[in-house]
Amino acid sequence: MSLALVRVDDRLLHGQVALGWGPGVHARVYLIADDRVAADSWERAAYEAAAPPGTRVEVWDLARLAARWRDLNGAEGTVILLRGLRELADLEKTGFRPPSGVNLGGLHASPGTRELLPFLHVTMDESAILARLLESGLGLYAQELPGRPRYDRDALLALLAAMEGGAAAGRTGSGAGR
């Protein structure tokens, strides 16, 4: 037995997770690992109240997850939700290696991001983090919903290379035009 799902999604728990993934992996517990939510009692209570019927939501900070994720590994039906790649990278440094891999499910645009996939946007710093995580053997894959295309390590590395190539070409092009 292993963790049902580990997902990186800046929306944390929402419809795609609760209805799209949760029932298919027989989720019993949604574990939100996020320092910001853990530190704010209102946010924590809001997420706890969003638990689908028959499940519960727990909110941990990252340090607690880093210390205890191996205990969860035998707990069937636990879905771990992380907000972003930085959080995942911090966990990975502590030895976080979920056997089922890590699903990249939703990173949306913000200032300085570029599109890797329609549902994944990363800054240049985050693309470097992602490249490192892909090489680390963490088992990263990108997939928005069950039944939708899945992008494994090689596909993501190719997309990253294409994105960085495009960015470099853009820089060269804009420089040449000046």
Add this chain to the structure above:
Amino acid sequence: MSLPGGGGETAPGERAQRPRGPARLSPWWPVALGLLAVGLPAALRAAIGPRHAGDLAILLLLAAWGAIVSLDERALGPLVLHEPLVAAGVGGILAGRPAEGLLLGFTLQLVWPGLRPLGGSREPAAGLAALVGLGWYLLLPEPGGPWRFPAALGAAIATASWGRAAEDLLRRRNARREEIWSARGGEAARADRLLAAGAAEALARGLLAIGLLVGVPLAALRASSQILRGHAPGGAFAGAALGVSWSDFMPPEPAVAAVWFLAAGGLVRQAFAARREGGGGLTPALHAPAFRPRRTARGEEGAFPAAQEGGRPESAGSAFRRPARVRAALWIRLLLIQAGFSQAFLQRSGFAALAHQLGRGRREDASLRARALERELAGGRALNTHPATAAALSGALDRLIEAPGREPRPLSRLVEVGGATLAPHADRAFWGAARPCIALAALAIFPFSPAAGLMLFLAAGLVLELGVRALLAGWGRRAGWAVAAGPAGRFSRAAPLAAARLQPALSLAVLGALVASSSPGADPAAWALRGGWFILGGLTGGLARRRGMTWGWLSWGAGAAGTLIARILGLGMG
């Protein structure tokens, strides 16, 4: 194009001072293209000859209705206008051929009884598909009669796939416009333009779908067949292949048999979805303790302390108790909150436009709070929720802007966190429970009274969608910050599960209606054939339970091929 009540006049010289962004994208060119696409087949038709003069009127009516269906599918929530039964049923009525519209709508509704656009995921464009299929069904040349229905279904399912690709393109255009808007300072007052452009392109998509996927190919089909028949050696055969003189190779109405395949597969797929919704069973939900906000000492930052929520709330409806013009503008933004949707920013532009309207007609202090919220939203990250729960959030924001307490966090956090936490409640209630139940009830009534099935779907769907938005706005107004915790009552938690658990019974009712409405005098071979269709359809639907488009194509291909085999073997079709 501007929305009523849109404010934000530009000060002289303001445009010149803004940061220069990429070239501006005009919202008008898709409209022009759409009109051209509708006009093109008419021109082709004129070149071919004056026959079928009424076809042009049908095409234009379908194009106009298609634009509205597309707007519904992309920008209005969606409401129920894009459901195949409604889209094709109303399209058939507009075209003066209600029976054909209802039959095609019924068939496609069986293929996709409950689509679930979770978190902005892209589902097959079922509404436009139904209208394009109807266009083919109505406008294919008369001699093509035996092939009409499978051709119409094939065109519909291809359109459903095309619609997803078009959705991708339009979302990218929305994202591009939003990037430009952000680069120019991200004024919430100008977010209206993003919604208007998105709505215009949704309308254009509908026009294009009918013009390009019905008008052009059918005009070309007629032109080609005429030319081949008249001039080319062996043209009779080629002309036949293009639709002029189809042989009686196919049965007159393959749908009669194929519907058993579609019904079984569609209902099996829906049963899997309903099982996922009600996986925990109804009993635990009924006995689970309802969520209660934790109360803390006055002044302490707790879960939902009353001290943070401002003064005594006004009555439920007061969120929108403003001058009629302002009220209308607010509701239009709420309805169009999806119009600027993109994969990159989700509904951020919609919320920015909504926040701007919430600040209009206020006292100065409330207006200042609304402007602060506008800036937070416009300069922040992607935002998303179910379109219906946006009404709840707007009610809560309205209250907090008007009568704030000691706010421990920016109001934009309410939109970000509340949007995420409310979405699963609404997704489950709407996509997982209410909408499929209404669809299945309409399908069960349809074999006895097609018009009643259509009216039930349309009326119940619209009342549900619009009524619930009004109720949620009032609830948000009462709840304030606590809105993010979602509905706390047992009924609101158990009702969606109960509805999900009702779906198997409704599916059986659909099957019962199909059996009861079939000719009782049909021979045993025909009934055995239907049983075979049913089993095959059920197995196929089960295998493709998570792949809407795959199921669509499988249902068409297997239905057409199986009907052909049955015909060749001389089995009765019932």
